[in-house]
Amino acid sequence: MNLNLSNSNYKLIILIMVIVVAGMSQGMLLPLLTILLDRSGVSADANGLNAAALYIGIFSTVFFIEKPVRRFGYKPVIMVGMGMIILATCLFPLWQQTAVWFVLRLLVGVGDSALHYATQLWIVTSSPKERRGRNISLYGMAYGLGFSLGPIGITLLKIGIWFPFLITSGFFVIVLLLVRKLTNERPERGERIEAIHKRASMVFRLAWFPLLTSLLFGYMEASMNSNFPLYGLRVGLRESDIGVLLPIIGVGSLIMQLPLGIWSDRIGRRSILIATGFIGALAFACIPFAGSNPWWIGLLFGVAGGMVGSFFSLGLAYAADILPRHLLPTANVIASIQYSVGSIAGPLIGGFAIGYLHVASMFYLISFIYLLFALSGLIFKHKAA
Template sequence: MLVGNTSLTSVSFRYRFISLLLVVVVAGMSQGLLLPLLSIMLERSGISSDLNGINSTALYIGVFCTMFFIEKPVVRFGYKKVIIAGISLVTVSMLLFPLNQSLELWFVLRLLVGVGDSSLHYATQLWIVSSSPADRRGRYISLYGMAYGVGFSVGPLGINLLPFGEAVPFVVTGLFFIAVLQLVFRLPNETPERSARSVSAENRFVRTYRLAWFGLIPALLYGLMEASMNSSFPLYGLRIGLNQEWISLLLLSFGIGGLILQLPLGIWSDRIGRKPILMACGLTSAFVFCAIPFAGDRVIFLCILFALAGGLVGSFYSLGLAFVADILPRAIMPAANVIASIHFSIGSILGPSLGGYGIRYVSTHSIFFLLGGAFLLFSLLGILFRSQRIL
């Protein structure tokens, strides 16, 4: 009987984990497609790069705002219901994009996509991190990162559906969301572990920063990098003479690099520690980003550099979250997830804005020097951080 129950639990965990990974794949695909797709469509309409970048920030403003209230619905209603609500909101918004190309409408729709996307990511991240054993947490969270990377890499290829009609990429993405929604409906609902009533929300957030501030920076950098690459790189590519097919393939190579190294980095972080892996990847990626402008429009060199950069920083968010989970008590992990998501959205809001203004007023190449400097600074800050395990 015990064997039967253990087997059932194992099967249940496996089905839930795979279902959540598929949700993350589709969510990553929608983000990987939406930013470059809308940037290209607005560029074709004659919208300036700075206005284009500002409009792109709407998605991440939605992500940012969601983090101030999402913890309570997850604790009250459970992971499953929040994921269903997030998928539904993103699906409806995606299908509304092709109906009108008004900047104002697109800003609102991007805002709603950000709210839905943030909700489902918060719930899936917390569900996976909270239920993973400590000695395999790096591996599981890396698989989560790989799932997002698969979707994020495949997403830009949807740009090539534009010749069949401007609505086609949005409709295809909506159908994928509807498909994974059927899997989520079959999952049992669970809720996070609650923190002690005597511990105030303020104390939980202050304690999280005090104990794990270095592990929360990767979320900020990942948001800055992801939004910059998807919103500003298409503009950069068009200005140096690349066509939209090469732009989508370069973004794909960036994602493939992340996929190749995601799991190995997670396994190595389980063995030798998250901090040295994060610092080494940050330092190396800083030099890779700074080298990209010198490749010019030579696509082969750009593909190599993009794959290297993607491999080094593609697991930053997931490894940072795993590092935080190593340090903090499980009861305050929901607060840590909120902070990480806020950091991600701040970086994502800054990315398109800084990229757009940089391209227009500073230099076409400024975005890569910004990213290189940010990752270099992160690695140097790691020297100052001393962690202690809290049980």
């Protein structure tokens, strides 16, 4: 049967597959590389700094990625981004040196940012209004699914250090071949470049609370995947336990993604974000009291992931409720920048806290920022644009 892959439904399926594989790659690389560096004697703070390289690459890409997307279209940018990730992933086992891995992680970050920006914008701009919210939720669920499956790659280390990297690269190659069959498209011509600062100022004024979700999500995600392996090893967890526990956050997010989206439609996204922020803060604060019991840690991970794992998509949906449509691309860029800032800060602050404060301090810090977020929601007022 010859399928028309330019059809929007098939295009959405392939783009969702891209996000699943990208999530798997990121979910695997963060804890896997952290464990391998810890094995070689790298300190917790240096390990966190090395992990932050990926997000430095993501952050730097946000400032120039719009031009190539407008000039060449979505498809070439996605393919180049995937090619960069495949190349870097295959090179990791060759040179197990911190300096080399820092550069390779930068390369992964640039490729990851490019494919995420182009894929997300392609989905949003090509989705009809009545299905845009659903499609954004599918995007979030796809990334959550991939990210939750990624840490399972840690268990493949017993076969050989090459094996996890080759498996991830193989998935990327398969999806890359599917992307080649898509018909390329370009975004519509936007407003004049002189209006960027004005639009950004208006976005912050109208939607500062919804956009905080991207900052918090990036901090939590990067800190958990980069710093939790260090925490786990120090409290007595096995590497196999860590590989099983980390996906539970993503599983919790997947289970609660649609219910939270439906409830936010009915009772308001602000109320849902405040409630989930409070519950998530409590769950993270309780994790140190679970000690090295993987069952209790897993339960708390599931609750925390279920509450805050949908923050990015819920925040974008809330921003879309508040902002006029012409400001949504600007909000998307701002959310990407804040996600990158949070992702860079997470491993750095968490690694420093584990190394110089207390091993459990990473969870108290995450709990504190979610509590502040929930409290800030109580003073946020929705202003008409």
